[in-house]
Amino acid sequence: MKRLLSVTLAGAVAALVGLAGTAEAQFYKGKRITILINYSAGGPTDIEGRLVAKHLSKHIPGNPRIIVKNVPGAGGITGSNYMGEVAKPDGQSLAIFTPPLISQVLQDPGLRVDFSKFVWLAGIGHPQVCYIRKDAGVSKVDDLLKIKGFKAAGMRVTSSHDLRFRMALDLLGADYKYVTGYKGLAKVVAGVMQNETQFSCGSVPGFRKNVEPNLIQPGHAISLWYYSAVGPDGKEVRNPHLKGIPTYHDVYQRLKGKKPSGVQYDAFQLINNLSVSMLRGSFVPAGTPDEAVKALRAAWKALAADKDFAADYTKVIKAPPNIILAEAAQGHVDAAGKVSPEIVAFFKNLIGRK
Amino acid sequence: MFDAALSGLVSVVAWPAIGYLFLGVVIGLYFGAVPGLSGLVGMAILLPFTFSMEPVPALAFLLGMFAVTTTSDTIASVLLGIPGTAASQATILDGYPMAMKGEASRAFGAAFTVSAVGGLLGAVVLGLSIPIVKPLILSFTQAEFFMLGLLGLAMVGSLSGDSILRGLIAGLVGLGLSYVGYAENGAVPRYWLGTTYLLEGLPLIPVVLGLFALPEVIDLAIRNSSISRVPEDRMAGGMRRGIRDAWRNWWLVLRSTAIGAYVGMLPGLGGSIVDWVAYGHVVQSSRDKEGFGKGDVRGVIAPETANNAMKGGALIPTVAFGIPGSASMAILLGALMIQDMTPGPEMLTSKLDITFSLMWTLAIANVAGALLLMLLARQVARVTFLPGHLVVPAITLFVFMGAWLANANIGDWIALLVFGLVGYAMKHGGVPRPPMVLGLVIGPIMENALFITNSAHDGLSWLARPICLIIAVLIVLSIVFAIRRRRARRESGTRIVADLGRTDPTVSMVVVGMLLAVCVYGLVPTFAWPADVGGTPMITMIPAICLALLALWQGAREIRRLRAEGGEVFPVRGELPRAGQLYLWWIGVFALTVVSGQMVALPVFVALYLLVWGRYAWWIALLYAAAAWVFLYVMFDRIVAVLWYPSLLFH
Structure with missing residues (x-):
């Protein structure tokens, strides 16, 4: 009886330990x-x-x-x-x-x-790529600041998509008109295909599905830059799958000859980091x-x-x-x-x- | 081309593709038949199962399901007056009156036939229009969409029957309701009453269920009549007659197919609008309009053809450009990508056989779905001959769950019950309800398009775009014709009623007064908003207020005239206490749900209703309630995984 009890006890203890583990x-x-x-x-x-x-x-x-x-x-x-x-x-x-x-x-x-x-x-x-129609007068990214009044397509004034490209364009000093209200990125692409607008950005899946086959490959548009995340060390993290497209920082450096800074840049970087990394x-x-x-x-x-x-x-x-x-x-x-x-x-x- | 078409066909009829296709059809029929579920829900649920399948079976499965939801959605629209999916709202207008006349089988025969034909021809349109598709879609910018919206609004006249004035008011209020939530073009929320629920706008399905279904349930419960007002042995016209109706109206079927396919092709219009466009068209283009709204089979044929034809059209921009016109098409696009196919020119060249296989899938699924339903329909149609008290619990369950599936938010039920009251009052007040739904559907598309157009073009230059001009001419023509027809009718002395129920002048005054109050309430804040937020509501509310004042003045004159003649000015009065009682019961369902959830509240309603209202034996009530519970558990909890209300007791 005693033996039985101790076996049972031991078993119970073992079971408990096992459970905890x-x-x-x-x-x-x-x-x-x-x-x-x-x-x-x-x-x-x-x-x-x-x-x-x-x-x-x-x-x-x-x-x-x-x-x-x-x-x-x-x-x-x-x-x-x-x-x-x-x-x-x-x-x-x-x-x-x-x-x-x-x-x-x-x-x-x-x-x-x-x-x-x-x-x-x-x-x-998700990285995001920006693109522009060639017939807006842009055959390479350097032309962007030479043209006036191109239309940039967005979805909602409070969306991070819109805020980010407006700040990116403002920082560069581009002369553009902001058109917003498209329901979703696919509609944005349709608007650019119709030449209702000329510029927008899209995350990689949409870019590969819609923008590349309909706009880039037929030669109607070029990709301008992609947004990269900036790590805590201040260095940007490049995306190996977007080789051949410059980052926004590359473009800024090239067109303005300096690194971006200021409140507007901090605001831009905040939204950008959130969207690119998470x-x-x-x-x-x-x-x-x-x-x-x-x-x-x-x-x-x-x-x-x-x-x-x-x-x-x-x-x-x-x-x-x-x-x-x-x-x-x-x-x-x-x-x-x-x-x-x-x-x-x-x-x-x-x-x-x- | 011919080779590709043939190899597309061979790949679809090969095993296992054909098996998946038929499985998809069966699932699709279920998703279409249950109100609130739709092809979109089906797509979302089935998509993960296709990840590991071969391309053709995967697409046959998804598309087979998707193709037939608009075939079976006719069942609820005709039998119960509840739209099975958003694409068969207009079917109610004549389909339900047909059921009331004992012609449910006839309506089914016609609807299933034209669904098959429409779906088949829609698929053919898909095949034929591939070469012209690009210029067509590229020429419809936001400016053209705005003009299309205006054209849709011009249909209010034909959806209003005799009371064009009240129809216009209802249409404008519908537009006003569409402004609820975040403004299209700003961070300013409008008319949101401080509730997060309204930030995204009023959901369509609970509003439509409230406006159209609840008033019919009230009438069934009060009168305990069967849905069909004629007994089963005098049943007028069976399925064969419906099939003959379909063939006799072949020209209408062709026109509705064209409407469906082209509306489907334009991204963003889609399902909730195509049936209204087709219905408006058939009323507008028919010489003898007297029967519409009272069970004219053409009123079923037009929307049911168009909503199946739409699906072939919707595939075009998805496959050819990777631009999905609707959420369902976005899922299909996802499925294409999973199968490693890039929508775009490639689908029309090296992958043409896949594109053709999509076309064949649509064609086969449409025919198979219709045949399957025809086998079942005779039994299903019997529902219309059951006593009202036996039908009310089941309809209540479908209506409440259908509304709940919109957002799985208690706000869906509040919207349902509020618009149920509005619908009941509108029905008896002779204020047509279809224009209100039309306004609600078209409003966001129009405001959005107008806003983008205004900022993307300089001034009004867009009005000179050729397609805009063509649509403008169509709008003017349709208004001129409506006025001329009306004048001719007045001279000949015929009257038409496009909405059910007799008009009660007192209720009419109350409804118009209520709508007037809503418009004034809506107008006040617009002055404080920025112009691009408040502008559209303002130009909607001001004419609505003027028209409502005019209608009140007319109504007062009518009542005075009736009094003088000794006529009855408030005939509905006798029914109000009973109607109010049923409403209290529904509010009870709402309250019990808050306490113990739908799985308890709805079966309890079923049992108590049968015992107290229907005076049925306790065992019938219990059996019915148990069946309701099993249905909720299997169909909604297990299959759809619906998010139930987090009740106090069972949270």
């Missing part, structure tokens, strides 16, 4: 993770989110079932509020968003959550159990090294995944939360000037 492994066993996406089905955020959803589960111990739900609305704000106010911090709600960080910088009245309060897991960056961001609500966060962060890390994922992603997005991990992601979000009043005032002025 594999808490992470056990956390997601038999559970379901809901991946939330803050834009509607079929958009670029959705396509990328669903790609991640397809590959993430196999890297999470316990292989939970993953389902995807869209919480679209208000330029990504509805979903953000949902994650802050409704989603439970039980490790079963995971966001893959295009976080509207610029809305936080601009203190949008609809946004009721603080992005730095979420627990960040990872981010995916256009998409993944996070869970504050208060999510540690073992869940650990497991999810590890899964993202494994995903970044996953060859199958990279192959799938490259096929769809036309560029390899550019994943940043938890610490870097959190850093970007914190930076967006601590923007100097001077820069905020600058943005508000720029938006109001339209």
